[in-house]
Amino acid sequence: MSHEKIAQADSRWLDDPEVFRVNELPAHSDHRFYRNQDEIKRDQSSFVQSLNGDWRFSYAKDPMSRQKDFYKADFDSGNFDTIRVPGLIEFAGYNKIHYINTFYPWEGKEFRRPAFTMGPDQDEAGMFSKGKDNHVGAYVKKFTLNPDLQGHDVRIRFEGVETAMYAWLNGHFLGYAEDSFTPHEFDLTPYLTDGENTLAVEVFNRSTASFLEDQDMFRFFGIFRDVSLIAQPAVHIEDLSIKPTVNDDFQSGRLKVEAQFSGQQSGVVAHLTVVDATGKQVYETRSEVDSDVQLADTPFKTIHLWDNDNPYLYQLTITLTDKDGRTLEVVPYQFGFRRIEINQDKVIVLNGKRLIIKGVNRHEWDAKSGRVVTMSDMKQDIETFKKNNINAVRTCHYPDHISWYYLCDTNGIYMMAENNLESHGTWQKLGSVEPSYNVPGSVPQWQAAVLDRAKNNYETFKNHTSILFWSLGNESYAGDDIEAMNSYYKEVDPSRLVHYEGVFHNPKYKPTISDVESRMYATPTEIEAYLKDNPQKPFLLCEYMHDMGNSIGGMKSYMDLLDKYPMYQGGFIWDFIDQAVAVKDEVTGQKVLRYGGDFDDRVSDYEFSGDGLMFADRTEKPAMQEVKYYYGKY
Amino acid sequence: MANTNQLKVIYGDGTLGVGGDDFHYIFSYSRGGLESLVIGGKEWLYREPKPTFWRATTDNDRGNGFSKKSIQWLGADMFIDVKSIDVKVNNQLIDFPGAPLNNRYSNNEFADQIEIIYHYETLTTPSTTVDVSYTVTPNSVIKVAVHYAGQKALPELPVFGMRFVLPTKAIDYQYDGLSGETYPDRMAGGVPGVYQIDGLPVTKYLVPEDNGVHMETNWVTVTRNSTKNNADSSSVPFSLTFEKVDQPFAFSALPYTAEELENATHIEELPLPRRTVMTILGAVRGVGGIDSWGADVEPQYHIPADQDIDFGFVIKRGSK
Numbered sequence: 035m036s037h038e039k040i041a042q043a044d045s046r047w048l049d050d051p052e053v054f055r056v057n058e059l060p061a062h063s064d065h066r067f068y069r070n071q072d073e074i075k076r077d078q079s080s081f082v083q084s085l086n087g088d089w090r091f092s093y094a095k096d097p098m099s100r101q102k103d104f105y106k107a108d109f110d111s112g113n114f115d116t117i118r119v120p121g122l123i124e125f126a127g128y129n130k131i132h133y134i135n136t137f138y139p140w141e142g143k144e145f146r147r148p149a150f151t152m153g154p155d156q157d158e159a160g161m162f163s164k165g166k167d168n169h170v171g172a173y174v175k176k177f178t179l180n181p182d183l184q185g186h187d188v189r190i191r192f193e194g195v196e197t198a199m200y201a202w203l204n205g206h207f208l209g210y211a212e213d214s215f216t217p218h219e220f221d222l223t224p225y226l227t228d229g230e231n232t233l234a235v236e237v238f239n240r241s242t243a244s245f246l247e248d249q250d251m252f253r254f255f256g257i258f259r260d261v262s263l264i265a266q267p268a269v270h271i272e273d274l275s276i277k278p279t280v281n282d283d284f285q286s287g288r289l290k291v292e293a294q295f296s297g298q299q300s301g302v303v304a305h306l307t308v309v310d311a312t313g314k315q316v317y318e319t320r321s322e323v324d325s326d327v328q329l330a331d332t333p334f335k336t337i338h339l340w341d342n343d344n345p346y347l348y349q350l351t352i353t354l355t356d357k358d359g360r361t362l363e364v365v366p367y368q369f370g371f372r373r374i375e376i377n378q379d380k381v382i383v384l385n386g387k388r389l390i391i392k393g394v395n396r397h398e399w400d401a402k403s404g405r406v407v408t409m410s411d412m413k414q415d416i417e418t419f420k421k422n423n424i425n426a427v428r429t430c431h432y433p434d435h436i437s438w439y440y441l442c443d444t445n446g447i448y449m450m451a452e453n454n455l456e457s458h459g460t461w462q463k464l465g466s467v468e469p470s471y472n473v474p475g476s477v478p479q480w481q482a483a484v485l486d487r488a489k490n491n492y493e494t495f496k497n498h499t500s501i502l503f504w505s506l507g508n509e510s511y512a513g514d515d516i517e518a519m520n521s522y523y524k525e526v527d528p529s530r531l532v533h534y535e536g537v538f539h540n541p542k543y544k545p546t547i548s549d550v551e552s553r554m555y556a557t558p559t560e561i562e563a564y565l566k567d568n569p570q571k572p573f574l575l576c577e578y579m580h581d582m583g584n585s586i587g588g589m590k591s592y593m594d595l596l597d598k599y600p601m602y603q604g605g606f607i608w609d610f611i612d613q614a615v616a617v618k619d620e621v622t623g624q625k626v627l628r629y630g631g632d633f634d635d636r637v638s639d640y641e642f643s644g645d646g647l648m649f650a651d652r653t654e655k656p657a658m659q660e661v662k663y664y665y666g667k668y
Numbered sequence: 669m670a671n672t673n674q675l676k677v678i679y680g681d682g683t684l685g686v687g688g689d690d691f692h693y694i695f696s697y698s699r700g701g702l703e704s705l706v707i708g709g710k711e712w713l714y715r716e717p718k719p720t721f722w723r724a725t726t727d728n729d730r731g732n733g734f735s736k737k738s739i740q741w742l743g744a745d746m747f748i749d750v751k752s753i754d755v756k757v758n759n760q761l762i763d764f765p766g767a768p769l770n771n772r773y774s775n776n777e778f779a780d781q782i783e784i785i786y787h788y789e790t791l792t793t794p795s796t797t798v799d800v801s802y803t804v805t806p807n808s809v810i811k812v813a814v815h816y817a818g819q820k821a822l823p824e825l826p827v828f829g830m831r832f833v834l835p836t837k838a839i840d841y842q843y844d845g846l847s848g849e850t851y852p853d854r855m856a857g858g859v860p861g862v863y864q865i866d867g868l869p870v871t872k873y874l875v876p877e878d879n880g881v882h883m884e885t886n887w888v889t890v891t892r893n894s895t896k897n898n899a900d901s902s903s904v905p906f907s908l909t910f911e912k913v914d915q916p917f918a919f920s921a922l923p924y925t926a927e928e929l930e931n932a933t934h935i936e937e938l939p940l941p942r943r944t945v946m947t948i949l950g951a952v953r954g955v956g957g958i959d960s961w962g963a964d965v966e967p968q969y970h971i972p973a974d975q976d977i978d979f980g981f982v983i984k985r986g987s988k
Binding site for chain 1: 727847848849851852853854855856857858859871872875877878879935936954955956958959960963965966969
């Protein structure tokens with residue numbers, strides 16, 4: 035996209051795979067920034083004003099019947115309903131809750147082929163912008179800037195909106211975004227008024243992004259993560275890149291810190307400190323700020339390594355002060371020293387030791403709110419991991435809530451950070467591999483969209499020590515576009531490994547996609563066959579031990595492979611928590627859990643969403659003791 | 669009672685009654701099993717214990733088609749034929765004591781040991797036989813021995829055991845075995861010990877399915893505090909123990925039969941819990957876990973139909 039601002043929204047973007055971000059600010063690291071140390075202690079930045087809460091809302095069953103002018107400054111939203119943000123439109127009662135696995139949610143209702151898969155002139159105009167099943171949520175939020183934000187440049191951040199969104203402020207078009215699970219930021223500054231401002235957001239249930247977001251999960255839409263106004267300090271670290279490296283002796287290392295700044299930088303000084311876990315300052319430096327700067331590049335003579343047993347983190351703090359010595363912002367970030375690589379024996383090693391993944395796949399789930407998870411949910415999940423010797427998580431199959439990454443850093447959870455991508459409905463037809471209209475595949479018009487997803491994932495989360503693997507997505511087959519995602523990660527981040535399983539079904543891409551041989555649900559015999567036949571890459575299971583209902587039998591056969599084959603590195607159990615919805619039983623009035631098909635939702639895959647080690651109410655299934663035993667043994 | 673060191677035997681027209689010090693058992697000829705088990709004045713049976721062959725389909729069973737392959741065992745679990753009954757007194761087989769042959773007995777018949785053997789024939793194609801023997805001794809202990817005759821042409825079994833339906837819901841059960849819910853292919857994490865489980869919890873899998881199995885059990889004591897006897901309003905707890913003979917056994921204690929679980933698509937559809945279904949298991953199929961859409965349970969955790977299965981346990985007064 036050009037950097038020039040686009041002033042008018044266009045509903046045809048919903049149909050166009052080449053339009054996925056309009057006027058969005060570039061993705062950047064997820065560092066938080068504060069006015070002073072006291073705000074850090076309280077974890078409350080006065081630069082941030084939350085817009086969570088009650089918003090005005092109007093629902094339309096399709097784009098044709100929506101109120102097209104609701105975003106205008108003089109529009110009277112007095113007859114709108116009220117909806118909770120963050121929240122899902124289905125949970126608010128406007129749209130049917132629907133669970134389906136592989137098929138697209140319009141199976142049996144709409145005939146669709148992704149644009150350009152049936153030919154270079156098949157642009158499928160109107161597929162979504164006029165889609166009868168493309169429900170629309172119109173949101174309006176009125177706000178006045180907190181005094182702390184006034185006088186600053188201000189942007190708005192949406193941390194998660196499914197599936198495609200347009201935004202306006204006071205009638206002015208802000209921008210358009212897809213990629214439901216990464217943050218979207220738009221600059222509000224030119225349109226803000228001192229008094230009341232009117233924010234309008236139009237959320238579409240479907241767009242071309244729907245083809246890329248066919249994850250096996252309940253299908254929802256709406257603003258499901260936090261929305262914030264963020265004031266920009268006069269000079270601000272726009273992007274931060276922390277690169278700790280470990281030397282070959284595993285006792286010393288090096289720290290590089292780079293930053294990109296915004297604002298008028300003359301005379302501004304960046305003061306950087308590193309404090310170890312005992313509170314002792316181990317490094318300090320000051321530098322003059324200019325547009326892009328290396329803030330630190332320094333050897334560390336002795337380092338504490340970070341791993342699951344001892345997630346040792348150093349506290350980095352960068353303080354920007356102006357020429358008069360006034361603090362402009364303080365940026366804290368915790369980082370660890372750890373080194374992940376594949377050694378000469380083709381074994382993945384962490385800090386020189388063979389990595390054993392005792393992992394789970396984790397969908398974000400809360401039975402009471404669906405995809406809207408709370409801090410308490412996340413903390414509970416970490417506790418469950420620790421208690422049951424789970425050391426790794428795959429963010430299946432999209433980036434998670436930002437707090438989850440911080441929790442994994444501090445708790446030593448090895449993360450496979452997956453892109454928001456799954457398109458199994460385009461190549462898996464009733465169990466057979468049939469990629470006739472696979473996207474992204476090698477379709478040129480789909481490549482930029484998936485590369486953008488890779489970039490959003492990398493740029494946002496790059497500083498998290500817990501991330502050992504970038505994962506290109508799930509079950510999306512393989513072609514030039516996923517190959518390009520692989521190259522992207524290799525280029526921007528040689529310090530981590532890249533994972534992708536789907537190349538198994540199109541092996542000619544194996545040399546250029548994925549550092550590891552990854553499979554799902556391979557039997558122990560199949561794994562052994564691979565490992566005995568001159569294996570080229572270390573092996574892991576991105577999904578195994580399918581815990582649907584009463585399951586997890588035969589885990590021993592997988593764990594035994596760890597003893598026999600160093601190149602077998604373990605895997606991620608499918609999955610962590612049942613996806614089921616808490617409702618009041620219409621007959622008895624008691625609280626019960628419901629699954630696919632229970633909402634008159636068709637076509638459905640019914641109870642197939644219930645594969646967790648935890649029940650949907652976050653109590654453990656009996657099989658957990660088996661997992662705890664075997665994961666504790668290695 | 670004239671002699672508490674011996675069993676009193678009632679050679680009834682339709683049943684064989686066996687009693688002693690504060691206990692009385694009645695074996696039915698027409699109903700094909702033990703009809704009454706009274707200890708301390710409390711009835712322990714709602715219906716006659718029968719061999720059980722079915723487990724409520726698990727998600728993995730459904731996914732790999734096992735329930736379809738083994739569907740005959742569902743029918744066998746619900747209905748079974750009794751072909752004949754043998755009675756042994758003091759280890760000697762006697763002529764079957766039905767009417768009028770039983771006119772030779774009196775109201776003062778005693779024995780040191782009574783054994784009654786039910787010879788069942790399964791309603792499968794082909795059929796096979798199951799023999800269940802109850803041996804009663806004057807100390808009130810019942811020793812149960814169960815024999816399944818292997819039959820090559822039958823499909824693998826989901827489970828094999830004896831199902832006891834108790835008249836009211838238990839308040840708790842205590843057992844000496846492994847922690848948690850365990851299956852042959854999922855028991856490494858089970859910690860040996862004595863555990864008490866309050867109520868009769870059903871594991872709340874999204875779709876009700878087989879659950880609550882405890883492998884490697886030395887004994888289980890089930891405790892109730894209510895009866896169906898209109899003249900008994902006591903709520904003092906009373907117990908019954910199932911104990912291993914040579915080999916540990918597996919069991920489940922649930923308020924539902926396999927068929928009740930099988931019928932429900934959600935836990936809230938299950939009937940209100942009112943009874944206790946104690947299932948003592950001689951063979952349990954693994955649950956599997958490789959996937960839920962086709963992968964079989966590992967071969968060593970199957971129950972082949974062509975091999976004999978023998979297991980036993982004793983039933984005795986609970987000491988809780």
